[in-house]
Amino acid sequence: MNKLIPVFLCLSCGACLQGAQLPVPLGSAGSFSALAFSTLTNTGPTAVIGDVGVSPGSAVIGFPPGQVTGGAIHSADGPAGLAQGDLTIAYNNAAGRTLPATVSGDLGGLTLPPGLYKSTSSLGITGVLRLDGQGDPNSVFIFQIASALTTASNSQVILQGGAQAANVYWQVGSSAVIGTNSIFNGTILAQASITVATGAALIGRALARTGAVTLDTNTLNNPGPSTTIGLTRELAVSCPASVAQVGITYNSLLAATGGTPPYTFSITGSLPPGFSLNSSTGAITGLPPGLGSSSFVVNALDSVSINSSRSCSVTTTAPIPPTTPLPASLILVLTGFACTALFLSRDRVLRLISGS
Numbered sequence: 423m424n425k426l427i428p429v430f431l432c433l434s435c436g437a438c439l440q441g442a443q444l445p446v447p448l449g450s451a452g453s454f455s456a457l458a459f460s461t462l463t464n465t466g467p468t469a470v471i472g473d474v475g476v477s478p479g480s481a482v483i484g485f486p487p488g489q490v491t492g493g494a495i496h497s498a499d500g501p502a503g504l505a506q507g508d509l510t511i512a513y514n515n516a517a518g519r520t521l522p523a524t525v526s527g528d529l530g531g532l533t534l535p536p537g538l539y540k541s542t543s544s545l546g547i548t549g550v551l552r553l554d555g556q557g558d559p560n561s562v563f564i565f566q567i568a569s570a571l572t573t574a575s576n577s578q579v580i581l582q583g584g585a586q587a588a589n590v591y592w593q594v595g596s597s598a599v600i601g602t603n604s605i606f607n608g609t610i611l612a613q614a615s616i617t618v619a620t621g622a623a624l625i626g627r628a629l630a631r632t633g634a635v636t637l638d639t640n641t642l643n644n645p646g647p648s649t650t651i652g653l654t655r656e657l658a659v660s661c662p663a664s665v666a667q668v669g670i671t672y673n674s675l676l677a678a679t680g681g682t683p684p685y686t687f688s689i690t691g692s693l694p695p696g697f698s699l700n701s702s703t704g705a706i707t708g709l710p711p712g713l714g715s716s717s718f719v720v721n722a723l724d725s726v727s728i729n730s731s732r733s734c735s736v737t738t739t740a741p742i743p744p745t746t747p748l749p750a751s752l753i754l755v756l757t758g759f760a761c762t763a764l765f766l767s768r769d770r771v772l773r774l775i776s777g778s
Contacts, residue, residue: 443538443562445648446516446591448609448627449508450501453493455642456628457505458616458635464488465638466620467665469674472627472644476635477502488637489664493644509629513611516564516593525565530577536561536585541568548574553607555585559682560649563590563608570594571610575602575619578703581683587625587645588655588679597633600624603673605703609645618642623675623705639663643677657681659722661734666710667741672697676704681724691718694736710738 455472456462462476464484475496476482482497496502522540530549535556545567555561561584565571571594573579581587590608592598597614600606603621610616610626615633618624623641643660662674676699678685687704694716697708704722715737722730 451505451509455644469663475502540566544569555583559584571598621673655680657730678722
């Protein structure tokens, strides 16, 4: 019950006693959908809109099969280094905000108004967390988390009342894990590492200060710059992941940014066989039965009847066959053969030297 007390105060007072917050200045880090310190590793057909990069480390692994559109891959170069510096400034800015409301435990099932929230330990999300902008598209949400952020599988952070993903920030004191097949909104500013588990969709950014970023068959959509007073960005919708695999559950997301939330999603044409669309969340899921390619148009309609469309396609490929390790017995036999060959070669060399 203690985590509900600050929520009640905010709702009853209308302005969340700590006052309205300004956006966190991201600087050049804002163009990155994923930024790591040590390594950035991807598995599967992840679709990223925005830059991806690593600095001072240089390993960017898994692109392809991961795809980057509307940005570039930066490996230990100038833009990645500059972004890491700006990330430190942004992290300290978010961590230094004062007079927060206190939250703890699990935020699932709550509806929170705009404001500054602080957890003195770890924070979790199970089920659905709703962030309500209360009709203000410039509303800002900042979460200060002393330790880890962990969201459960199939959890959702849903924006309503005009709230924008570009104005949601999660300052994490250690590492963040976004659960399997979950939907998450906002920019993660992690002190250590960030893991976006299989099938999860992130409308925001995964920015790690001192650790790695790990992706696995995800959709990452950079929400663009924070909105400012009197300005609402043009509505845009992104395509889902363009590659599926036969017999493997497909989970991707149509992500809308700008305009006036909430959004309603639809498809013109046909999705691949076995796929379905959730018109409220934009999630596309299904189990591909066979090879093929489907082209269609995705549509996002905002709450004031503005529509955005984009042509997309999904190609279903054969699954990647698993690698089978050699049995231990065969390894021993092969090792024996190698040792025998080495001994015989040594014996021949010695006889040549001795002239026998």
